[in-house]
Amino acid sequence: xxxxxxxxxxxxxxxxxxxxxxxxxxxxxxxxxxxxxxxxxxxxxxxxxxxxxxxxxxxxxxxxxxxxxxxxxxxxxxxxxxxxxxxxxxxxxxxxxxxxxxxxxxxxxxxxxxxxxxxxxxx
Numbered sequence: 001x002x003x004x005x006x007x008x009x010x011x012x013x014x015x016x017x018x019x020x021x022x023x024x025x026x027x028x029x030x031x032x033x034x035x036x037x038x039x040x041x042x043x044x045x046x047x048x049x050x051x052x053x054x055x056x057x058x059x060x061x062x063x064x065x066x067x068x069x070x071x072x073x074x075x076x077x078x079x080x081x082x083x084x085x086x087x088x089x090x091x092x093x094x095x096x097x098x099x100x101x102x103x104x105x106x107x108x109x110x111x112x113x114x115x116x117x118x119x120x121x122x123x
Contacts (some may be wrong), residue, residue: 001112002024004097008117011085015121016059019080021095021114028076029053033104034110035069035080037091037119048080049103058103063089085121092116 007019019035034049048069051059057069068081077094096110104110 001097003114004099004110005093005114005117006094007008008093008119010120010122012123013086013121015085016081016083017083017085017119019024019095019117021078022075023078023095023097026097029073030101031070032098032101033078034098034103035078035093036096036107036110037089037093038116039091041067044107046105046107047093049098049105050078051103052101056103058105058106074114085119087121090119090121091123
């Protein structure tokens with residue numbers, strides 16, 4: 001299993017970014033996927049998740065209405081569109097494969113992780 005994130009960078013407050021996570025080594029459409037993030041000195045936290053079909057999604061309260069998770073089963077890629085970014089969104093963002101077709105908010109329910117991509121929101 002391999003998960004490779006991309007799309008991070010430096011953006012001003014109020015700006016937007018789209019993160020991508022290219023997945024390989026497993027049947028992508030069988031598993032729910034999620035994004036987590038970890039800020040310096042803080043624990044890794046749940047950001048968003050999407051079901052195996054893409055039909056249902058779940059978001060942390062802190063990003064609801066600003067972030068959108070989606071997936072493309074042809075490209076085996078999961079995306080995180082981030083709008084109205086705030087300095088407190090600064091973190092390393094990680095893509096993760098769920099242990100099943102269902103999504104969870106618990107880190108322990110995710111089997112595989114990408115290497116992470118840095119997002120910095122600053123003027």
